[in-house]
Amino acid sequence: MRISLKPFFLSIMVLLILFPFVYLLWLSLSADWSFPQVMPDYFGLKNWKALLISETGLLRSFFQSVIISVSVGFTATLSGFVISRNIAYHPKKNTLTLLSYFPYIISPVVFGACLSYFFLKLGIFGQMTGVIVAQFMISFPYALIFFNSFWGEKTKNMEDLVSTLGGNRLSSFTKVLLPLAKGMLLVCFFQTFLISWFEYGLTSVIGVGKVQTLTIKVFLFIREANYFYGALSSCLLILPPLVLMYINKKYVFNKLT
């Protein structure tokens, strides 16, 4: 009889997926760990306690990242939803959609580098506002593309129906369109939140080291060869999306084809 490889394969896969999480957590709890030891000399909450000390600035970075990503996710999702309607019903819809792909698909860091002059002129270079604006510019096109499919024949008919029943544009948005798109709005918010939360290159170019989001912190710690703090900030970076995903995994995944 043939031996089934399935349980074996499954265990390997679960291990492979869980390993990075466990390893990073372990690393964040370690200190004094020189080659070739397999176990660290110190294992405890030292690094996590340091989190609370303002010196590392990690807690500050965490909240700064939350503010930036929530702002970006919120503004990109709402404006993307409303404005994608104009795109979807526009006679030149395909050209406009193509145009919104450009800023989405280009490397954000190159995009940001070419734009930094204008950020300087606007006086938002190296500022949190600047980082929010910059990240908005790459997540807004995503939201536009994302909501493209919402505005079909059926939605149009629904809007028409609302107006023949006596509703104006505002009531069609508040009473019908927004409630209808509730699920999509949540997914889009989560996705644009993640674009911002994970963003490194663009933030480093526009923030020039003055706006230290968590990704910037991770990179700085790696540069300093402070891997324990690096792992600690990585944990902070992974935790919020993981929690949100646990609450509802369907928010995380959508297909962009």
Place this chain on the structure above:
Amino acid sequence: MFLEIQYINKSFGKEQIVKDLNFSLAPHKTLSILGKSGCGKTSMLKIIGGLLKADSGNIILDGNDISELEAEKRNIVYLYQEDLLFPHLNVFENIAFGLRIKKQKEAHIQSKVKEMLELLELEDQGQKMPHQLSGGQRQRVSFGRAIIINPALLLLDEPFGSLDAGTRQRMQQLFKDIAHKFKITSLFVTHDLKEAILMGDEIAFMQSGKLKLYKNKEEFIADPSTGVQNEIGFWENLIPKGQNII
């Protein structure tokens, strides 16, 4: 006349969809319009409802020129073949929708919607969500939602097109009763010969953008282009064979 349509034209690009549309309709009457898909009937209804802009022509409703008025101010409800119930609202709230838009008093809304639910034989369904209803029930809710705001004119675009034969028959009767009770003026578009004859006080035929009105049903039946003669011929051809069998 209550509704007067004067010289309406509409083209998409080079193709003329509606040609010199001209007709009038007395109050509380139903004009049924027979037409195959693509004959321009949907465009015609959308122009009258204010959802599509005509290239030329006027629409007079109850003595007022409403040609330039926006859809939400016309008091004309356009109903699709699809029931288009709002999936996030229950049956009660779907029917109450237009009243809430008009910001009417809660007590008034409650009593009117209840009355409408009874009339539609949906008394026990008020709290159900649209996806829990059958096709016929959904279409009834859709009617209730339209009629409750007392529209001056009701436009029906193949309203029973997606229903099975039995449900369709019951809905036709229900509509006639309601139309009579609420004194509704309506345009009823269908591609079904029998339904066209059954539903209308007046009858018309639409083909490649042109609408032809008939003085009475006899004239409609006599016109070979409507297809009635063809239909009669089909049955007549069958009957002798049937008699042979017997």
Place this chain on the structure above:
Amino acid sequence: MKNKEKHIGFILFVVFAVLPFTLAFGYALLYSFGVIGIVNEGFTLKFWKEVFTSSTLGVSFIYSSVIALIGVILSVSLALWIVLKYRESFGNKYLSFIIYMPLAVPGIVSAFFTYQLFAQSGFFARLSYQLNWIETAQQFPDLVNDNWAIGIIITFISLLTPFFILLYLNIYKDERIEELSQLSRALGANKKQIALKVSLPIMLKKSWVLIVLYFIFLLGAYEVPLILGQESPQMLSVLILRELKQFDLTKISEGYVMAVLYTVVIMSATVFIFSRKKLRNNAY
């Protein structure tokens, strides 16, 4: 009134989506021809000539394309193989959540993790030492910042594969491949034929736009090669940024030439995808 609304929406679209990209591109273009820039003296073609005579950009383009291609092909193949062979297992309650977990890991953390595992003083080197496979850290094969970009490719695979697994699980369900496979079996096809002639063609056809899109994303990847790449050749974004941020101001224009060329290639690729498939209902 309605027209006004339409115009406002359109203007906002232009301001938020089109204008920044146009400004960035215009600025890079002008800079590359020496029209603007602190040390530039007016229109000149010398920076373009410089970039075209030096092989740096060309090499970086080929290097990045090869890495991105290998990364995408391996990820897609791995995902396809796993889904076709083990898809029933994903019905498991725990696994169906666990499979989502990698999506919570950003590129920079992935790169850091790869570094921690594969560097010469990393976790695997330590294990090898304890197992007496190596005696010094230098004996451990160089897998990060290496010539073959193995660290980068491993990281790309770890980032992309989970995404493609989830994608293919969805396609498998949505396209009713299970039913189609049963039908094929009834028509006399064997397992291999079903995979090659039914499942794979459907899944690839449904996902090719995304595959190309992810290739383009990898082509422009920044933080992963920044942490795991070598001095030369470098991947495109890292190279362009190095040129733009260098101290020798006279060289900055060459960086903008590279940025312009990169952008033009990306734009052409996007137009190509669009011409092949009308992306009307892109997100669903």
